[in-house]
Amino acid sequence: MAFRKKFxxxxxxxxxCADKNMxxxxxxxxxxxxxITERGKIIARRITGTCAKHQRSLTTxxxxxxxxALLFYTxxxxxxxxxxxx
Ligand SMILES: [Zn+2]
Numbered sequence: 001m002a003f004r005k006k007f008x009x010x011x012x013x014x015x016x017c018a019d020k021n022m023x024x025x026x027x028x029x030x031x032x033x034x035x036i037t038e039r040g041k042i043i044a045r046r047i048t049g050t051c052a053k054h055q056r057s058l059t060t061x062x063x064x065x066x067x068x069a070l071l072f073y074t075x076x077x078x079x080x081x082x083x084x085x086x
Contacts, residue, residue, distance in 0.1 A: 012049025024057055026064035040072050
């Protein structure tokens with residue numbers, strides 16, 4: 001009966017729906033950081049499991065945070081990369 005077992009690796013859920021007190025705000029870069037790659041790309045909804053409603057606002061907040069220099073656009077702006085001395 002093993003082959004009849006449904007393949008469900010890990011149940012994905014929307015973190016913002018699960019916890020109503022979870023702030024979805026550009027000022028909380030520490031939370032937004034979980035939803036971008038190390039190269040600064042926003043991670044797709046199918047990977048993170050965020051619902052459509054929250055993914056939409058998440059995208060807006062990430063873009064807002066980038067403008068406020070709380071997040072980076074690319075790796076070049078990351079603090080990990082040392083600036084070249086001219
Ligand atoms: Zn949600």
